[in-house]
Amino acid sequence: MTFTITTPLYYVNDKPHLGSVYTTIICDSIARYKRLLGEKVIFITGVDEHGLKIQRTASEKKVSPQSHCDEISDSFIENWKKWEISFDKFIRTSSEHHANIVNEFYQKVIKSDDIYMGIQKGWYCVGCEEFKDNPDNSPLAQCPIHKKNLEWRDEENLFFRLSKYQNQIEELINKEDFIEPKERKNEIINFVSKGLKDFSISRTNLDWGIKVPDHNSHTFYVWFDALLGYISAISMEESKNTLEDSIVMGWPANIHIIGKDILRFHAIYWPAMLLSAGISPPKKVFGHGFLTREGQKMGKSLGNILDPEILLTKYGNEAVRWYLLKDIALGNDGDFQNKRFVDIINNDLANTIGNLLNRSSSMSRKWFNNKTPNLEDKNDSKIKDYANKTIDKYISFFEKYKIDLASNEILKFAIFINLYLNDKQPWTLIKDDKNIEDVKFIIYNVLESCRIIGLLLQPILPNLSCNILIQLGQLNNDNKSWKEKLNWGLLPLDYELPEPKPIINKLDYD
Ligand code: MSP
Numbered sequence: 001m002t003f004t005i006t007t008p009l010y011y012v013n014d015k016p017h018l019g020s021v022y023t024t025i026i027c028d029s030i031a032r033y034k035r036l037l038g039e040k041v042i043f044i045t046g047v048d049e050h051g052l053k054i055q056r057t058a059s060e061k062k063v064s065p066q067s068h069c070d071e072i073s074d075s076f077i078e079n080w081k082k083w084e085i086s087f088d089k090f091i092r093t094s095s096e097h098h099a100n101i102v103n104e105f106y107q108k109v110i111k112s113d114d115i116y117m118g119i120q121k122g123w124y125c126v127g128c129e130e131f132k133d134n135p136d137n138s139p140l141a142q143c144p145i146h147k148k149n150l151e152w153r154d155e156e157n158l159f160f161r162l163s164k165y166q167n168q169i170e171e172l173i174n175k176e177d178f179i180e181p182k183e184r185k186n187e188i189i190n191f192v193s194k195g196l197k198d199f200s201i202s203r204t205n206l207d208w209g210i211k212v213p214d215h216n217s218h219t220f221y222v223w224f225d226a227l228l229g230y231i232s233a234i235s236m237e238e239s240k241n242t243l244e245d246s247i248v249m250g251w252p253a254n255i256h257i258i259g260k261d262i263l264r265f266h267a268i269y270w271p272a273m274l275l276s277a278g279i280s281p282p283k284k285v286f287g288h289g290f291l292t293r294e295g296q297k298m299g300k301s302l303g304n305i306l307d308p309e310i311l312l313t314k315y316g317n318e319a320v321r322w323y324l325l326k327d328i329a330l331g332n333d334g335d336f337q338n339k340r341f342v343d344i345i346n347n348d349l350a351n352t353i354g355n356l357l358n359r360s361s362s363m364s365r366k367w368f369n370n371k372t373p374n375l376e377d378k379n380d381s382k383i384k385d386y387a388n389k390t391i392d393k394y395i396s397f398f399e400k401y402k403i404d405l406a407s408n409e410i411l412k413f414a415i416f417i418n419l420y421l422n423d424k425q426p427w428t429l430i431k432d433d434k435n436i437e438d439v440k441f442i443i444y445n446v447l448e449s450c451r452i453i454g455l456l457l458q459p460i461l462p463n464l465s466c467n468i469l470i471q472l473g474q475l476n477n478d479n480k481s482w483k484e485k486l487n488w489g490l491l492p493l494d495y496e497l498p499e500p501k502p503i504i505n506k507l508d509y510d
Pocket residue numbers: 008009010011018019020022023048226227228229258259260261262289290291292297298299
């Protein structure tokens with residue numbers, strides 16, 4: 001069984017902004033979690049390169065669309081490497097392989113008699129690459145997202161018979177967990193209940209796209225083309241690379257993680273296209289919220305972008321990951337505030353987790369000959385129970401993609417252990433020889449808790465997790481699975497500890 005997870009395929013009108021980093025980090029963390037459970041993961045990301053928006057961007061730069069796409073697509077790959085994104089496939093929709101899959105797919109849709117020629121009239125947002133519902137017939141109609149003027153279109157296009165799939169789509173979107181979160185599901189149910197209208201899947205007067213067979217002046221509509229990237233990605237660079245091969249290797253996708261603005265495409269148009277071609281729809285579509293600054297969506301056209309490269313250089317990958325994954329519930333909007341960011345990193349990572357590890361391993365080294373303590377009865381049942389409950393809750397949250405709550409479970413556990421340490425005060429007890437067994441007991445339980453914290457952080461903060469485990473001499477020290485390693489009590493006794501180093505530096509306010 002494979003677990004296929006996708007980010008949206010990002011438009012290459014510009015290099016990645018924090019919004020695209022956000023979605024990609026979420027998928028990365030889920031992909032890492034599933035791999036730790038031993039699942040075969042196909043983590044797909046990539047770029048959406050065709051359409052009017054990209055053609056115009058290239059022409060403003062006075063370069064060909066292809067060379068513009070090459071440049072921006074490289075910058076996405078470079079960025080994802082810097083952010084240590086563990087993607088398996090990076091699909092470019094301008095690739096020949098992708099065009100072949102689109103053509104194969106189109107033939108299947110034609111066979112189902114779902115394509116016809118018609119006239120498309122309406123207001124178009126080039127930023128969204130989407131026709132918008134009647135905005136008062138005013139020539140200055142604006143897109144509510146991009147705040148840019150809409151453009152009037154009246155042209156001959158090929159249409160897809162979406163209306164034919166009304167019942168099947170209704171059934172699909174009403175399923176218990178096809179659309180998440182729940183509030184978004186209701187928006188889609190409402191929209192579909194008004195009746196689905198056929199939509200155009202080709203454009204005339206647009207060169208930068210995949211040519212529609214037998215219709216020379218038409219290119220495929222960018223969304224019809226791009227959504228298929230999720231399938232073409234699976235068989236790219238494989239020896240077998242047809243539509244059928246992709247499907248056998250990893251379809252249906254287990255989850256598409258996308259922003260709330262493109263939910264309709266993923267929860268309605270895309271499944272209907274797939275049904276028409278006789279292919280299963282994805283299992284789940286999750287529409288996350290927007291990252292805002294001053295309450296507004298971040299985006300190039302709004303000019304309020306927080307440059308992720310600056311954040312990365314200044315604060316490091318793990319700090320940004322923690323803020324985005326732990327502080328924002330997947331599905332809700334999240335406002336990026338500098339002071340809050342610095343406070344969270346310093347409190348959670350540097351003080352609560354970093355200091356706990358640092359002081360407990362220093363005490364152990366100092367009092368037990370640079371080693372973990374050696375003792376007979378090592379388990380404090382209260383701490384062990386807390387750890388096991390933390391693990392259970394963490395797993396059940398992760399399974400529901402509630403990464404913020406899973407992260408908070410780790411933090412709550414670390415806070416509990418800090419309180420335990422402060423309450424027991426081993427630094428006072430050690431002054432009297434008769435307390436030595438108690439001190440060993442306390443230190444062992446705290447160090448073992450740090451090991452569990454390190455393991456649980458693995459899919460969320462892979463580097464920090466690695467540093468914690470190194471400090472405990474516990475990185476890749478056996479062949480046990482991640483789940484087996486989560487069993488309480490596996491930290492060896494009387495075991496050499498490396499010299500403690502701070503695992504994360506405190507951040508300064510600007
Ligand atoms: N190319 C289409 C997707 C095609 S998928 C087959 C597209 N691209 S996009 O680059 O404009 O947007 C990609 C994703 O980034 C969308 O899910 C969008 O919601 C998300 N975000 C864009 N700005 C965002 C924020 N400020 N915050 C969070 N995510 C946002 O749409």
